[in-house]
Amino acid sequence: MYIAEARFALWADFIERTFLEKEFKILIDKGIVNGATSNPAIFKNAILTSPAYKEQLSMLGNLSPKEKYEAVAMYDIQKAADILRPLYDAGDDGYVSIEVDPYLCDDAGGTIAEGIRLHRSIGRPNVMIKVPATESGYQAMEALASEGIAVNATLVFSVDQALKCAEAFAKASKKASVDTVISVFVSRIDRAVDEILRSNGVTTGLSGIMNAADIYNRVEALKVPKCRVLFASTGVKGDEFRASYYIDELLAPNSVNTAPIATIDAYVAGNDKSLKLPLASSVIVSHQQKVIQAGVDMDRVIDEQIREGLEAFKVAFTEILNALE
Numbered sequence: 001m002y003i004a005e006a007r008f009a010l011w012a013d014f015i016e017r018t019f020l021e022k023e024f025k026i027l028i029d030k031g032i033v034n035g036a037t038s039n040p041a042i043f044k045n046a047i048l049t050s051p052a053y054k055e056q057l058s059m060l061g062n063l064s065p066k067e068k069y070e071a072v073a074m075y076d077i078q079k080a081a082d083i084l085r086p087l088y089d090a091g092d093d094g095y096v097s098i099e100v101d102p103y104l105c106d107d108a109g110g111t112i113a114e115g116i117r118l119h120r121s122i123g124r125p126n127v128m129i130k131v132p133a134t135e136s137g138y139q140a141m142e143a144l145a146s147e148g149i150a151v152n153a154t155l156v157f158s159v160d161q162a163l164k165c166a167e168a169f170a171k172a173s174k175k176a177s178v179d180t181v182i183s184v185f186v187s188r189i190d191r192a193v194d195e196i197l198r199s200n201g202v203t204t205g206l207s208g209i210m211n212a213a214d215i216y217n218r219v220e221a222l223k224v225p226k227c228r229v230l231f232a233s234t235g236v237k238g239d240e241f242r243a244s245y246y247i248d249e250l251l252a253p254n255s256v257n258t259a260p261i262a263t264i265d266a267y268v269a270g271n272d273k274s275l276k277l278p279l280a281s282s283v284i285v286s287h288q289q290k291v292i293q294a295g296v297d298m299d300r301v302i303d304e305q306i307r308e309g310l311e312a313f314k315v316a317f318t319e320i321l322n323a324l325e
Contacts, residue, residue: 001034001092001093002031002032002033002034003251003273006251006252006253006254006275007253007254007255008251008252008253008254008255008256008257008275009033009034009035009093009255009256009257010032010033010034010035010247010256010257010258010259010264010267011033011034011035011036011037011093011095011230011256011257011258011259012024012027012033012035012036012037012258012259012261012264013036013037013042013232013234013235013258013259013260014036014038014042014260014261015036015038015042015043015046015076015077015080015096016042016045016046016050016052016076017046017050017052017053017075017076017079018050018052019261020076020079020080020083023261024036024080024083025083027261027264028083028084028087032264032268033264034084034087034092034093034094035084035087035093035094035095035096035097035256035258036080036084036095036096036097036258037096037097037130037152037183037232037258038073038076038077038096038097038098038099038130039099039130039154039313039316040099040102040313040314040316040317040320041312041313041316043069043072043073043076043316043320044316044317044319044320046076047069047072047073047320047323047324048319048320048323053072056071056072056075057072057324060072065320065321065322065324065325066101066321068324069320069321069324070118070121073098074098074118074121074122077096077098077122077124077127078122078123078124080096081096081122081124081126081127082124084096084126085124085126088125088126093179093256094126095126095127095128095150095152095179096126096127096128097127097128097129097130097152098118098122098127098128098129098130099129099130099131099132099154099313100114100115100118100129100130100131100140101114101317102132102310102313102314102317103314103317104136105132105134105136105137105310106134106135106136107136108136108137108139108140108143111131111136111137111140112139112140112143112144115129115131115140115144115149115151116144116147116149119144119149126150127150128150128151128152128179128181129144129149129150129151129152130151130152130153130154130183131144131151131152131153131154132154132155132310132313133153133154133155133156133161133162133164133165133182133306134310137153138164138165138167138168139168141153141165141168141169141172141180142168142169142171142172143172144172145168145169145172145173145176145178145180146171146172146175146176147176148176148177148178149178150178150179150180151169151178151180151181152180152181152183152230153165153168153169153180153181153182153183154183154232155183155185155306155309155310155313156182156183156184156185156215157184157185157188157189157211157302157305157306157309158211158215158302158306159211159214159215159218161306162182162184162215162218162219162229163218163219163222165182166182166219166222166224166227169182169224169227170222170224170225170227173224173225173226173227177225177226178226179226179227179228180224180226180227180228181227181228181229181230181256182215182219182227182228182229182230183230183231183232183258184211184212184215184216184229184230184231184232185208185232185233185305185309186208186209186211186212186231186232186233186234186246186250187208187233187234187235187236187237187246188208188233188305188308188309189207189208189211189301189302189305190204190205190206190207190208190209191237192301192304192305193207193291193296193298193301194207196294196295196296197290197291197294197296200293200294200295202290202291202294203287203290204240205240205241205245206287207287207291207296207298208233208246209246209249209250210279210283210284210287210288211298211302212229212231212250213250213277213278213279213284214281214284215229216229216252216255216277216278217277217278217279217281217284220254220278228254228255228256229252229254229255229256230255230256230257230258231246231247231250231252231255231256231257231258232258233246234246234247234250234257234258234259234263235259235260235262235263236263242266242270243262243263243266243267244263244266244267244269244270244272246259246263247259247263247264247267248267248270248272248276249276250276250277251272251273251274251275251276251277252275252276252277252278253275253277255277
């Protein structure tokens with residue numbers, strides 16, 4: 001844990017083979033990160049731009065594009081899991097996440113089958129299966145966690161999504177004791193609304209944080225065994241906010257923040273360890289009312305972000321498969 005007394009953890013939102021061999025180990029040895037996350041977009045950038053994959057791919061000629069992708073991705077996930085294993089064995093997280101095929105987001109049975117298959121094929125206990133927070137996803141989350149498979153509920157933008165994830169994990173906790181996280185996406189909401197808010201004199205860079213703070217309060221209140229909120233989409237684009245903004249402002253007990261490496265480096269350099277959450281509900285509601293008065297329909301914004309997030313992962317996955325034809 002980066003801040004052990006608060007159970008606040010930093011995870012690296014990045015996977016790439018050369019990085020795993022060098023910088024990742026350094027970040028772990030320094031006690032900065034104790035986990036890692038991946039998604040189709042991260043693997044797309046790694047596989048299609050890094051020379052580290054050429055040799056393995058040259059040996060997979062007879063496989064289908066998806067089989068090639070899984071062979072490469074699982075190799076990296078296994079490597080990351082092995083590097084993180086001492087932390088996992090010590091009870092200090094040590095998880096790495098891999099996402100199911102995003103095209104299965106509306107197929108509960110398909111997601112469950114793929115989650116179990118991936119977990120067994122990777123063969124490491126410290127692997128979290130990432131499942132998008134859709135109606136089918138909630139069923140899959142409960143089923144996988146009930147089998148003792150650690151689950152990362154991803155693409156969570158709304159309170160409703162988060163509470164349904166928590167409900168799934170609460171039901172599963174009666175059958176198996178396993179770590180779960182609810183990944184709340186933050187900065188994308190600000191990027192979607194800040195231009196309108198700025199033109200109406202409302203403070204920018206707060207809507208995503210207030211939404212995440214609201215979700216954090218509600219999930220923590222449920223006290224689901226071994227379930228934590230994970231703050232994702234915490235990188236800063238542009239220069240309006242400091243690079244570590246979405247880590248600094250979301251420091252919370254019993255939480256995880258997964259961030260790009262440059263964001264983590266900026267946070268460590270700034271050395272702000274003061275807890276910012278929980279926030280009083282009155283503070284959250286006050287900002288939300290200002291957003292409404294500015295003419296922003298947050299329900300519509302959140303629905304758009306959910307759709308766009310799913311679509312972005314599908315596009316990235318398709319681009320990987322097309323490149324591996």
